[in-house]
Amino acid sequence: MKHFETIVLGGGPAGMMATIASAYYGQQTLLIEKNRRLGKKLAGTGGGRCNVTNNGTLDDLIANIPGNGRFLYSVFSQFDNHDIIRFFEEEGVALKVEDHGRVFPKSDKSRTIIEALEKKIKTLGASILTQTEIVAVKKKDDYFHLRSADQEWTCQRLIVTTGGKSYPSTGSTGFGHEIARHFHHHITDLEAAESPILTDFPHKELQGISLDEVTLKLGKREIRHDLLFTHFGLSGPAALRMSSFIKGGERLELDLLPDHSQADLAKLLEANRDKQAKTVFKGLLPERLALFLLKDLADLPIKQIPKADLEQLLTTVKGLQIPVTGKMSLAKSFVTKGGVDLKEINPKTLESKLVPGLHFAGEVMDINAHTGGFNITSALASGWVAGSSISYD
Template sequence: MKYDVVVIGGGPSGLMAAITAGRNGAKTLLIEKGNKLGRKLAISGGGRCNVTNVLPDNELIAHIPGNGKFLYSAFSIFNNSSIIEYFESLGVKLKEEDKGRMFPVSDSAKTVVSTLVKQLDVLGVDQKLNTKCDAVHYGEETHEVILENEKVSTSCVVIAVGGKSVPNTGSEGQGYAWAKKAGHTITELYPTEVPMTSNEKFIKDKTLQGLSLRDVEITALKPNGKPIKSHRWDILFTHQGLSGPASLRLSQYVVKALKQFKVDNIDVNVDCFPDEGEQNLADKLMKQAKEQPNKSVKQVWKGTVPERYLIFLMEQIGLDSSTTYHHLKKKEVMDLANQLKSFRLKVNGTLSIEKAFITGGGVSLKEIVPNEMASKLMDRLYFCGEILDIHGYTGGFNITAAFSTGFVAGLNAAQRASEVRT
């Protein structure tokens, strides 16, 4: 059987590409090598599925540090408002949470995935699950997609197989070979949105394992101490280093800095009070101690930061937590304020690209038509989603890019197929 459009990969971008091609009259086949569609969608947002982010386009693009500007054309066709309208038109009610993140009211990713899968059926899109694609052969008139036990002919191919991150959802990097075969360049791949690792003794000893710090600012520093990039949100100490949204956002800058400066580790600064000056903080701590002079400083200051972190910092500066105001030295208070504002740890890298949420690098955007997602090198070939050299922070930005590029690829593949038909 000959198809107008074959979409390879059933993640967010592939689902959107197949639905859009089907809606625009193309006879469409969606191929997924796993036994379920939308596996990465199903685990996004902690299983609640952060479908998009409501920030205006220019801010959205600022949150997509990996070539976000390339998306202006795609967003002019299908952006975050379009995504919200699309899901609400299908009966999926959404709600806004902190930092512009949009979730289904049901708090379940299943709602989103099942709604998309149902649309495939409504539009008559054929689906092949548990089907591995071995190769793509490009031809003058038709392209051939080689499956395990059959060949499928199609006018247009949309490659939506993701990057190399979270391989258990099916993203194993197989699409790069098909892109290269069509003449495309793959830019260097690296992990982004990934926990950072450290060999600091307190990390190895698991002293702070499982401890979260809320609304802190963490900064990656150059070897000369100058800041590279800061992010403000929550962090989590792990048995390997640092995780949590602010750490994940900082990770790509750490990866690049280690390479750029050819060093084994770089300093990361943790500031628990980004809105307050060090002297002001010290004055506050001293005032609190003075107001309760007979209580231990641990008791007095325990609401400042989580108690385990407070005791840890006091140990760093040699301040006995049972000390009272009567024996408290001004220098000790200044030292603690300094630690609360700028606790430094050495970070030596990140977990592997397979453990990352997102892959940095991919099909070079110089070779892609931005308002079509079409290959400039091969007629009737389209790319969407994470296989492209685009990556954003967590918080709905990558899914927005996936849905947007998927929509544009599906739309243009369907239009191109109809031109070939007539």
């Protein structure tokens, strides 16, 4: 049986950063991950390019963490998105900022980020064990005992960074919740967050069309962001953010050109009355979407289209009606809402208030954020704080 001062369980962004902080502050540290490689879920973010953080202000961060963002004030006062950017730049990773403050490696490759984290762990002398699934955790006397199918480890400090329950194929199957329950922690209700929306709409015709800065509306709620039509419905930030208000049976309204009023568009059509409708609309919308909306009017000059049809067309452009049938399940949603109850975690150290030496970081906690780098920021920052707090208590 091997002993370590600190064991970090789960090699996602939270676990990798917790390992780095723990080793940096002199703890003899082991990171255990069941997959063959670290950061499987992280590798798939940002379309495989790794949306490593967001360069917004502290207020932006909190506003984009609808699930208990305020709990993270203390965490961000110790390590925030700018520290994350500095960390990677000091490790020689060139970063770039894209729309909506999203930060990516300039290489556009997730491996750049994961390799930098892995290299830092090794440089600081911490150990990594992959392909090792922990199946049981107990505390005897002052030591945590972790057991896999054929080995056992002990440690004084345990940092649980096993993630939520979304995309279980990446390794996050909710084992951390079981550990927390074993130690009498409460787990708040687990629900899907940032879920793609299922619609009753001509999916095949629109599949793959992505729209920048449209406005998705549901009753009085309006979300302006990018949107993607998929083979089942809607994805992209506007849909993912709207998903928390979706039950199924609603009707979404999509303003495809929120910067133009209907009257402005009518004037624009009038000014281009001799041109073919498809020529004018292709200048405003992606071609496939323009043709889908125009149908058999596409080849007509604007001046030959009856006024009522033009008005109807513009009404559709300003408020495309999309019937909703539901949303993706927790397993197919990007993020898990709910987790270890924050009332039982010290916000300064992320140590359990119930069990000394037990820490939590990342999505295993009852924290959920919007995509765009906010979950990853939460995971990396909370990982750093859980890892570094160890040396102080």
